[in-house]
Amino acid sequence: MNLSPDSVRAEVTRFWNAFTTKSLETLEDFYAHESSVFGSLSHRPEPGRLAAKRRQREYFGPDSILRSQLGLVDVVMLSESSAVACYTFQFHATKLAASGPRVEEHIGNGRATQVFAVDPGDKKIRIYHEHLSVPGI
Numbered sequence: 559m560n561l562s563p564d565s566v567r568a569e570v571t572r573f574w575n576a577f578t579t580k581s582l583e584t585l586e587d588f589y590a591h592e593s594s595v596f597g598s599l600s601h602r603p604e605p606g607r608l609a610a611k612r613r614q615r616e617y618f619g620p621d622s623i624l625r626s627q628l629g630l631v632d633v634v635m636l637s638e639s640s641a642v643a644c645y646t647f648q649f650h651a652t653k654l655a656a657s658g659p660r661v662e663e664h665i666g667n668g669r670a671t672q673v674f675a676v677d678p679g680d681k682k683i684r685i686y687h688e689h690l691s692v693p694g695i
Contacts, residue, residue: 619655
């Protein structure tokens with residue numbers, strides 16, 4: 559399977575749709591087994607599928623409401639089967655589970671870089687590295 563800029567943009571949109579609709583299975587399946595993730599507030603990388611589980615605990619409560627909006631997604635093709643997507647995003651979460659003082663999260667000017675590649679085993683497009691950040695943090 560060959561990637562194209564349009565197919566990578568479609569995967570970025572599908573990723574955020576999985577996140578905001580609280581689809582843990584879909585979110586976990588995005589990440590390659592050997593993937594690494596830097597979340598917007600993290601101090602160290604973590605495996606992608608572990609990051610998906612953490613997001614489930616933090617954001618996927620029955621009353622939580624998640625919204626996202628993406629900026630222009632710039633895609634740099636590295637090969638026929640790998641690419642880097644860079645873009646800005648907005649993310650808003652309300653009514654988060656009370657796991658501490660945070661019950662809302664609002665990211666107005668987030669930045670994302672995701673490295674996508676075709677998994678050689680099952681030929682699915684997966685995220686091998688993800689870095690989400692917020693200016694000034």
